[in-house]
Amino acid sequence: MIKDIGVLKGRFLVFGGPYSNLQATEAVLKQAKQCNIPESNIICTGDITAYCGQPEDTAQRMYQSSIHIIQGNCDESLANDSEDCDCGFDENTACEVFADRWYNFSRQETSPAMKEWMGTLPFRIEFIFGGKKVHVLHGSHEEINEFIFASTSDDYVLSQINKTGADIIIGGHNGMHFTSVMGNKVWHNAGVIGMPANDGTPRTWYSIIEEKEGQIIFTHHALDYDHDAAAQSMIANGLKEYAQTIQTGLWPSLDVLPEVERHQTGIKRAEESFSIAL
Ligand SMILES: [Fe+2]
Known part of the structure; x- marks a missing residue:
């Protein structure tokens, strides 16, 4: 399922992984409002319910919005x-063991109506921005759960972009935001709002993409939100490993991370911008 939304004008905000984190979801939508970005200019790269404590409320909030969401x-x-x-976790890793707990919680707590709605979401959204072809996908061109990181080789990332026929890919899934600029091609991952970026702070991440002075500018922004309330709702529901992560900003397991990203554990990330010429 591909959804073509035509030409997008003005600034737009991108976030991934609400992850059942209602507090972060409300915070990012409030942030968009403060930036005068309408919901029709917001894109979500999927994974509405996952690690956190309020899957049904988070799904309902997303459902009631007019945000463009991929599956x-x-x-x-x-x-x-x-x-x-x-998720693509290896067998018997900590990620897989923990996932069993949070996934079953989401599966139990999410209503049939919300599950059915999730199944209607497109796997890809395509649009034109600043004359460039943009594709929004979750993992990679071929796999919904493939991890593409900042450290993934340019050759491989470019081969993925070229297969899509797009100029810019907006990806999700891995929980670690980055922008790789390769000539006039870009792979941008806005990160996720539902879980910190393993940088030792409870902040989560979204981005704003805009056209300015002959350039397209991708800016990664940190989101401050009521992480205490999110953690409390997780603890109340027995999701303690990731409740700790919500507070400390450190992932309970680094199983999925390549060496480069592992070495960045606990190093506070800065907001930063990347650009390409129109
Ligand atoms: Fe995912």
Whole structure:
């Protein structure tokens, strides 16, 4: 399922992974409002329900919005009533063991109506921005759950972009925001709002993309929100490993991370911008 939304004008805000984190979801929508960005200029890269404590409320909030949302692997798994989240975690790793707990919680707490709605979300959104072709996808061109990181080789990332025929890819899934600029091609991952970026702070991440002075500018922004309330709702529901992460900003397991990203554990990330010429 591909949704073509035509030509997008003005600034737009991108975020990934609400992850059942209602407090962060409300905070990012408030932030968009403060920036005068309408919901029709907001894009979400999927995984509405995952690690946190309020899957149904978060899904309802997203459903009631007019945000452009693609289907992530967590959404697809719930829609299909699958036995696991299909996150791509290796067998018997801590990520897989913890996922069993939060996925089953989401599966139990999300209503049939919201699961059905998730199954109707497109896997890809395409649009034109500043004359460039933009594709929004969750993992990679071929796989909804493939991890593409900042450290993934340019050759591989470019091969993925070229297969899509787009100039700019907006990806999700991995929870670590980055922008890789390769000539006039870009892979941009806005990160997620539902879980910190393993940088030792409870902040989560979104981005704003705008056209200015002959350039397209991608800016990564940190989101401050009521992380105490998010953690409390997780603890109340037995999701303690990731409740700690919400507070400390450190992931409970680094299983999915390449060496480069592992070495960045606990190093506070700065807001930064990247650009390409129009
Ligand atoms: Fe995902």
